[in-house]
Amino acid sequence: MVEQLPSDDDAARYLLTPNRSMSWQGNVRIWMALLALSAVIVTGFTLIGAWVILPFAGLELAALAAGFYISSRQCQKQEVLVLGPDNIRLEKGMKRKEAEWEMPRQYTRLWRNEARHPFTPSKLFLQFRDEEISVGGFLNMEDTEALLAILQRYGITIQKRKKPEPRWF
Incomplete structure (x- = not known):
């Protein structure tokens, strides 16, 4: 911009400034929604005996959180040209x-x-x-x-x- x-x-x-499609709070809300969806799915699989999915779901959510953080941090760059x-x-x-x-x-x-x-x-x-x-x-x-x-x-x-x-x- x-x-x-x-x-x-x-x-x-x-x-x-770079274009920011969403604020940090918006990114956190999306991550929380994905966390809730993942928790529902993981709970279902765990109840039928596929508990092995738990660590992979956790790693996936951790990687997604890291991606959101890095992307949001890079969007905070700014330059002032006088x-x-x-x-x-x-x-x-x-x-x-x-x-x-x-x-x-x-x-x-x-x-x-x-x-x-x-x-x-x-x-x-x-x-x-x-x-x-x-x-x-x-x-x-x-x-x-x-x-x-x-x-x-x-x-x-x-x-x-x-x-x-x-x-x-």
């Missing part, structure tokens, strides 16, 4: 700012790596000197295009490049 944030000065601030008159600042983190880069706007390039497949978004990178920083790597195609339109509107030149195809030996 690309969302404009209010700003006190003459800089434009944008919050970049486009000032002289500088571009990018802040990355989960619940707080964990990394920050500030680059002079005049000497910073935005590279757009073309997608290898028509259903995947292009990858964006800010480059200043020898350092390349990924911008919005978690954005979907529509959000990537929206971000590109915003950056063009602010006069940032976007340069395209193709990544070399991977070699299989």
Whole structure:
């Protein structure tokens, strides 16, 4: 998602976040419903003597819980892109700012790596000197295009490049 944030000065601030289809509480509710369904099924099998199913049902639910947790944690990533008159600042983190880069706007390039497949978004990178920083790597195609339109509107030149195809030996 690309969302404009209010700003006190003459800089434009944008919050970049991955799309979240469900909150953490929603994920827990789904897991609890699956737990209840699994408990009913496991109870039935246990009553007819197939008690061996118990540990496998437990492992399955533990793996599902781990998948929900990892997925929800990855959806907490966020980036704040600040486009000032002289500088571009990018802040990355989960619940707080964990990394920050500030680059002079005049000497910073935005590279757009073309997608290898028509259903995947292009990858964006800010480059200043020898350092390349990924911008919005978690954005979907529509959000990537929206971000590109915003950056063009602010006069940032976007340069395209193709990544070399991977070699299989």
